Amino acid sequence: MPDIPCPPAPRVLGIAMPSPLRRLFDYRPCQTAPAAGWQPGLRVRVSFGRRQVVGVVLECREHSTLPLAxxxxxxxCLDDAPLPADWLWxxxxTARYYQHPLGGTLHQALPTLLRQGRPLQGRTRERWRVTSQGLDAAPERLARAPRQAALLGMLRQHPHGLVSQAVLAQSFTRDQLRALADKGxxxxxxxxxxxxxxxxxxRLLAEPALPLNHEQAATLAALHEGLEAFHPCLLHGVTGSGKTEVYLQLIEAVVARGRQALVLVPEIGLTPQTLARFRRRFRMPVVALHxxxxxxxxLDAWTAAASGRAPIVIGTRSAVFTPLACPGVIIVDEEHDGSFKQQEGLRYHARDLAVARAHHHHIPLVLGSATPSLESLQRALAGDYRHLRLTQRASRHPPARLELIDLRGRRRQGGLIPPVLEAIGETLAAGHQVLVFINRRGFAPTLACHACGWLAECDHCDARMTLHRQPPLxxxxHCDRRRPLPDACPECGSADLRPLGSGTERTEETLAERFPETPVYRIDRDSTRRRDALEQLLGEVRRGAPCLLVGTQMLAKGHHLPHVTLVVVVNADAGLYASDFRALEHSAQLLEQVAGRAGRAAHRGRVLVQTMHADDPNLRLLAHQGYDALAEQLLEERRAAALPPxxxxxxxxxxSPRDEAVQALAGAAARALRDHLGEHRLDVDCLGPVPAPMERRQNRYHLQVMLTxxxxxxxxxxxAWLATWLEAEPAARRVRWSLDIDPQTLA
Incomplete structure (x- = not known):
């Protein structure tokens, strides 16, 4: 539907509503028209069923399928001017590509306050400045008001003025400010x-740019060549190779041209440190969205970006929907990361939307990663993206190779075997830091009865419950169900209940007992729930004193830990034999990313990887030749198996909570789709239905039908045909269904 200017007084407005129905709803305009007339992009409040909701005008017409009366x-009408045109596009x-209702897409892409009908404007603050009359005022004019005189003297020392909060913090009052204002x-x-x-x-920079090595300089020159057109590049650089410095200097060139930069990062935990680095470098406003x-x-950040006041916008997945007044470049850091894919509701992929958006605006796009996704890597190898390589670390040390440690038949403490504990002790004795990576929260993956073999399983999911010690439960x-620890086995009554396996809490406890003089910092979702907790923990680590970090994949992405020289991976086997065809790719990326935390500064790094499958050919290829060699092999396997990319x-x-209901609908949908494909001779394969990898989750049964x-x-x-069939099928109203385009996981 093109954005055509509306006639002065349309008789019908087609409005997108936050509804699962894939259509617009017709309303009559109200008597009071907005100043610029009715046009697409205006927010309106309407009566929808028994509710008052906010919708967005998308069509202005003369006729409706219903009688006008x-x-x-x-x-x-809530706005004087429409929402930004680039945001509407x-x-x-997004709605068209991801087969999602347009009203629901608009609703999710809007900030919460705009969905609620708040004005399309951010908050403001007062700034007080001395007038020319105030600069020339004689001291005796305020002789009988010493506090006003002191306030005027303070403001004279700040030619650009002070905000109200700064004035009040100096023990002055608003009455004194108003008194000076009344006097002019x-x-x-x-x-x-x-x-x-x-x-x-x-002045753009607050601190000078860092010198670039030969590879960085060549990469930046290549990026400068495409500043005036759609120029997609895969910046494939090993961990610690200085990709962020290349981003910073590219953004400097973009902003110098009067344009804006949008930078997407994968995790909220990375946003504060990225934001801090950008704000140290640039004097201009840098806003965050996460x-x-x-x-x-x-809303403040959204409006600052939309108006063009914020030249640099940094955010996580949803920031891809941030409107920009004058877009100049889009950068996706750690483009391979799975968190760029939304897994509920509107199942979009922020990286892929960034590609579409850069193409629409004819601006350069940079996808950065040490371990590119196979989709992006294949597009670079095919010539669709320019493939830029950074092979040297800023520290001059080569990236540490993985050393495989065979776990079979060896006694473990907190998941760690004696040789690994000895290596940790040697590293700490040398005054360095150690990162112990274990991608399991809690004390142990589950609780088991040593007498009868009972395992603590969730009542609502096909999964085992994790044992936690802080607090004990x-x-x-998967469903966040919690229950207290049993006093005895519910099957046989035995009191011999034992934790099975190790989680972050158990490894932390083991290391604290083994190295009592060394601080142990646990970094996982449980220990960093409080706001700023992660930054405070990392601040302690960056002081440089010997310490132990125990963490999940929160620590594996993008953090610069210059004093870490040893990384220990407690168990590398999670993704080797999983049913998801992307599991090995994701596992290899995670291993390479966590290994990249070692040896990023003055000292060479070492990475010890514990595994029960030290002879696995894929793991050995990753350890001996690196991610690039494994990715090349995986691409050949995907080509032979006709899988993405x-x-x-x-x-x-x-x-559905009813197994028979979801089975019946899945079977009917698959049969109807196969009939349609055969009738129209479409080269599309329909596979399934099959149970999801976890069939029962949150007391609901999950099935899947795959189209390739x-x-x-x-x-x-x-x-699109399948969505239309489901919307018309009465049984589909009793089963929750969704369409996932380009799924990143089958789970």
Missing amino acids: DLKPIEA LCRF LVERSEEPLAAPPLTEPG SGLTDHER LACH FRFLALLRLE AEKRSRLHAAV
Whole structure:
């Protein structure tokens, strides 16, 4: 639907609503029209069923399929001007590509306060400046008001003025400010709270750029060549090779041209450190968008980006929907990371939307990673992306290779065998730090009865409950069900209940007992729930004193830990034999990323990888030749098996608390789809239905139907037909279903 300017007084408005229905809803305009007339992009409040909801005008027409007299009028228009055009285009594209209702897409892409009908503006603050009259005022004019005189003197020392909070922090009052303003000695102005105007425009950098080595300089020169067009590049650099410095200097060139940069990072935990580095480098406003912000902070940043006041925007997955007044470059750091894929509701992939958005705006796109996804790597090898390589670390030390440690038949303490504990002790004695990586939260993966073999399993999921010690309980990490620790085995009554395996808590306890003089910092989702907890822990680590870090994949991504020289992977076997065809790729990426935390500064790094399968050929290839060699082999296997990136996938996911209901609908949908594909001779394969890898989760049964095709257009045609069939099928109203385009996991 093109964005066509509306006629002055349309009789019908087509409005997108936050509804699962894939259509617009017709309303009559209210009598009070917005100043610029009715046009697509305006938010309106309407009566929808028994609720008052906020929708977005997308069409202005003269006719409706319903009699005009039967249409409800809208309650109110909320905006004087429409939402940004680039934002509307992206939402339309997203809804079309991911086969999601347009109203739901618009609703999810809006900040929460805008969904609630708040004005399209961020918060402001007061700034007080001395007027020319105040600069020339004689001291005796305020002789009988010494506090006002002191306040005027302080403001004279700040030519650009002070915000109200800074004035009040010096024990002055608003009454004193108003008194000076009434005398004409100071004046008040309003400025945005986020990204206020610069007091000294013109200077871009707050600190000088770092010198680049030969590879970095060549890469930056290649990126500069494409600043005026769509120029997708895969920046494939080993961990610690200085990719961020290349980003910073590229952004400097973009902002110098009066344009904006959007930088996407995979995890909220990486946002503060990335934000701090960018703010140290640039004098201009840098705003953040992520789930850790309050609703008001998010709207402030959103409006600052949309207005162009914020030249640099940094955010996690949802920040890809941030409107930009003058886009100049999009950078996706750690582009391989699975957190860029939304797994619920609108199942978009932020990296892929970044590609589409950069193409739409004709601006360069940089995808950075030490372990690129096979999709991006194949596009670079095919010539669709420019493949830029950084092979040297800034520390001059080569990346540490993985040393495989065979666990078979060896006694373990907290998951660690004696030779590994000795290596940890030697590293600490040398004054360095150690990172112990174990991708399991809690004390142990589960609790077992030594007498009868009973295992603590979740009542609501096909999963075992994790044993926690802080506080003591059993928890399911899939449905968050919790229950107290049993006093005895519920099957045989034995009191001999033992933890099975190791989690972060158990490894932390073992290391604290073995090295009592050394601080142990545990970093996982449980220990970092409090706001700023992660930054505080990492701040302690960066002091450089010998310490032990025990953590999950939160520590594996992007953190610069210069004093870590030894990385220990407690168990590398999780992804070797999983049913998901992407499991080995994701496991190898995680191992390489966590290994990259070692030896990033003055001292060479070492990586010890414990495994029960030290002779596995894939693991040995990764250890001896690195990720690139394994990725090349995996690409050949994917080509032979007709799997992504050589074929396109979509999943129909179905779930219901009634097994028979989800089985019946899945079977009917698959049969109907196969009939349709055969009738229209579409080259699309339909596989299934089959149970999901975890069939029962949260007391709901999960099934899947997979669609595969060699051409994306045929796959989308088949998925669109299937969505229409499901919407018309009465049984589909009793089963929750969703469509996942380009799924990143089958789980």
